[in-house]
Amino acid sequence: MLASPDYQHTLVLEPTPDTYGSWWRVSSTPWGGWHASFGGNTPVEILAGFTDALVHTPPADEPDIWPRLRAAGWTYERDDRGNEHARHPDGITTMERRANLTSDHFAWTADVALPTGLGGHQRLWSAYFDDRTPRHLIAGFAAALIDPAPVSRGRYDVPHSHLVTQVERGAQGEQLAAAHDARLKAIRAAARRARRSSPPAARPASAPTTEATRSAARNR
Structure with missing residues (x-):
């Protein structure tokens, strides 16, 4: 588990035998906060x-998600209840904001599923965001979802390889390691800038103080 320096956000990774379950969970810890999985x-x-959007300073204006998807060629629909739905041209990837059947509480989901040929679908992966999730975080997710840039994968590490085109090019070996190191440095710098621009937050009472930690260490 990772916790932000102000103890306002947590990131938890709990792998399960079911790869389609919620392995990654991100949430804000104050009462009435939001969560995503x-x-x-x-x-x-x-x-x-x-x-990445989580460690950057939030924008002044709340971004709208759907125009980004529509600009990328996705179809968009909205019904009388306010449910919104967008689908990639390939018909495999969808994103929607929908109310529960028994209430007006909305939630966001993204799904990637392949048709089985028997009228059903085989889910590859999915994501969930409750409606309190800050829109700039969902916008960061959506921007990555529609990004056409190629990604680096091992030749035999791509499931459903008939859906993608693989070519031998791009960074290799030490170049990949250097790019990863540069990315970590950039994210850490962004996190420091965000902390400097945010008002100081009180540490939770449950968090041990430095003096208490030292005292416990001396008594062992």
Whole structure:
């Protein structure tokens, strides 16, 4: 588990035998906060679109998700209840904001599923966001979802390889390691800038103080 320096957000990874379950969970810890979850097969680049937005300073204006998807060629529908639904041209990937059948509480979901040929679908991965999730975080996820840039994968590490085109090019070996290191440095710098621009938050009472920690260490 990871916790933000102000103890306002947590990131938990709990792998389960079911790769389609909620392996990754991100939430805000104050009472009445928000939460999001991602299945084990969620591509790391798409998960990073959400977590990268989490460590950046929120924009002044709340972004609208649907125009981004429509600009990328997705179809968009809205019904009388306010449910919204967008689908990628390939028919495999969908994103929607829908109310529960028994209430007006909305939630966001993204699904990638292949038709089985028997009228059903085989889910590859999914993501969930409750409606309190800040829109700039969902926008970061959506931007990564529609990003056409190629991603790096091992030749035999791609499930459903008939859906993708693989070519031998791009960074290799030490270049990949250097790019990963540069990315970590950029994210840490962004997190420091966000902390400096945010008002100081009180540490929770449950968090041990430095003096208490030292005292416990001396008594062992």
